[in-house]
Amino acid sequence: xxxxxxxxxxxxxxxxxxxxxxxxxxxxxxxxxxxxxxxxxxxxxxxxxxxxxxxxxxxxxxxxxxxxxxxxxxxxxxxxxxxxxxxxxxxxxxxxxxxxxxxxxxxxxxxxxxxxxxxxxxxxxxxxxxxxxxxxxxxxxxxxxxxxxxxxxxxxxxxxxxxxxxxxxxxxxxxxxxxxxxxxxxxxxxxxxxxxxxxxxxxxxxxxxxxxxxxxxxxxxxxxxxxxxxxxxxxxxxxxxxxxxxxxxxxxxxxxxxxxxxxxxxxxxxxxxxxxxxxxxxxxxxxxxxxxxxxxxxxxxxxxxxxxxxxxxxxxxxxxxxxxxxxxxxxxxxxxxxxxxxxxxxxxxxxxxxxxxxxxxxxxxxxxxxxxxxxxxxxxxxxxxxxxxxxxxxxxxxxxxxxxxxxxxxxxxxxxxxxxxxxxxxxxxxxxxxxxxxxxxxxxxxxxxxxxxxxxxx
Ligand code: IMP
Numbered sequence: 285x286x287x288x289x290x291x292x293x294x295x296x297x298x299x300x301x302x303x304x305x306x307x308x309x310x311x312x313x314x315x316x317x318x319x320x321x322x323x324x325x326x327x328x329x330x331x332x333x334x335x336x337x338x339x340x341x342x343x344x345x346x347x348x349x350x351x352x353x354x355x356x357x358x359x360x361x362x363x364x365x366x367x368x369x370x371x372x373x374x375x376x377x378x379x380x381x382x383x384x385x386x387x388x389x390x391x392x393x394x395x396x397x398x399x400x401x402x403x404x405x406x407x408x409x410x411x412x413x414x415x416x417x418x419x420x421x422x423x424x425x426x427x428x429x430x431x432x433x434x435x436x437x438x439x440x441x442x443x444x445x446x447x448x449x450x451x452x453x454x455x456x457x458x459x460x461x462x463x464x465x466x467x468x469x470x471x472x473x474x475x476x477x478x479x480x481x482x483x484x485x486x487x488x489x490x491x492x493x494x495x496x497x498x499x500x501x502x503x504x505x506x507x508x509x510x511x512x513x514x515x516x517x518x519x520x521x522x523x524x525x526x527x528x529x530x531x532x533x534x535x536x537x538x539x540x541x542x543x544x545x546x547x548x549x550x551x552x553x554x555x556x557x558x559x560x561x562x563x564x565x566x567x568x569x570x571x572x573x574x575x576x577x578x579x580x581x582x583x584x585x586x587x588x589x590x591x592x593x594x595x596x597x598x599x600x601x602x603x604x605x606x607x608x609x610x611x612x613x614x615x616x617x618x619x620x621x622x623x624x625x626x627x628x629x630x631x632x633x634x635x636x637x638x639x640x641x642x643x644x645x646x647x648x649x650x651x652x653x654x655x656x657x658x659x660x661x662x663x664x665x666x667x668x669x670x671x672x673x674x675x676x677x678x679x680x681x682x683x684x685x686x687x688x689x690x691x692x693x694x695x696x697x698x699x700x701x702x703x704x705x706x707x708x709x710x711x712x713x714x715x716x717x718x719x720x721x722x723x724x725x726x727x728x729x730x731x732x733x734x735x736x737x738x739x740x741x742x
Pocket of ligand 1: 325
């Protein structure tokens with residue numbers, strides 16, 4: 285099957301063939317929104333799938349996170365590393381939207397716009413929710429300081445100010461994108477926030493206070509005039525599109541086990557990447573969600589601290605890092621690596637209501653004689669098929685493995701199910717049956733075209 289067919293199949297499926305038209309109370313006439321969510325600890329290759337699906341979408345909405353994300357898309361010999369702007373920006377027919385659930389560093393947003401524009405990408409369609417919160421200079425500073433003070437207990441954050449910005453949102457002292465449009469309100473809110481932040485920076489962390497005038501000059505003088513034309517009512521845009529029967533892609537950053545509520549707390553990010561977060565972060569109700577596609581890497585990686593039951597070290601870890609280029613797109617940090625974990629996949633299916641999975645980077649395992657898969661955990665004589673909720677149990681579980689033979693074949697040129705050797709297919713089928721979820725697509729390389737449609741059922 286060709287790559288065009290696979291794109292078509294993934295991107296049309298259960299919603300475009302639903303009847304369109306006005307929405308009558310109590311009746312489901314269409315399912316227009318598709319969610320893409322990571323099923324591990326991030327870096328599963330969401331950007332590539334989002335990019336593939338985007339071809340048949342009208343709107344692509346980022347619903348949480350900020351520039352802690354890093355989506356890499358390789359196309360036409362060009363590599364695009366996006367942090368904030370939804371991947372759909374690369375398609376002229378798409379309206380890319382930064383939803384209310386995102387935290388926006390305006391300086392980063394504008395430099396991303398400039399970089400894309402220099403490569404010939406038109407960013408004029410980009411819309412930013414006026415309700416999205418702003419990352420301010422003190423958020424960066426506080427992120428760095430809290431990590432430093434946590435010492436060996438640090439979370440390993442990206443130090444982008446994400447946690448402090450979401451904390452201010454929750455304590456209701458955050459500044460929002462819409463405040464950039466009203467200098468008086470912006471200044472009032474900044475002064476209130478800065479009074480407290482500077483006291484903390486000076487008295488707790490022994491740092492110099494930040495200058496309110498300099499921040500206001502930069503945010504209001506430099507950023508606001510350029511961002512103003514992008515600011516919009518993102519919820520209204522999403523619902524106009526839904527009403528017109530258009531297709532919407534809700535693009536998550538980070539992943540299920542970095543979710544503030546469902547992840548391996550406290551080693552998580554400060555937002556909700558899980559499918560439920562797509563609803564709150566884009567202003568869309570759960571009944572509008574159609575396909576919820578989980579992205580899983582053929583092995584597992586993690587950056588930053590926190591439990592990782594199937595973690596590898598030594599030569600095998602080096603091999604996965606080397607073959608998979610497992611260094612953060614954003615921070616350059618070497619990623620921790622481990623065997624595929626079906627306990628995580630099962631849990632991800634549960635908490636996201638996944639309808640299907642795309643498995644990425646299968647080719648990274650090409651040279652192995654044998655491949656292990658974690659099918660359960662054990663701790664204190666108890667077997668766990670799902671993630672134990674208790675943090676101390678999770679820290680001491682040992683994985684129960686099943687070993688499968690490796691395929692020792694270069695998969696990078698595969699375009700069809702029949703190009704995959706039986707052992708590679710068996711590996712994928714085993715993951716699908718253990719996870720209890722169909723695996724529709726398999727990635728065999730970084731290129732847009734290196735995706736094989738396989739449709740293996742659980
Ligand atoms: P924060 O999101 O910068 O607060 O970092 C919290 C945790 O999430 C750290 O362990 C980070 O390494 C991790 N994290 C944040 N964004 C990403 C991502 O895009 N990929 C993988 N890990 C991430």
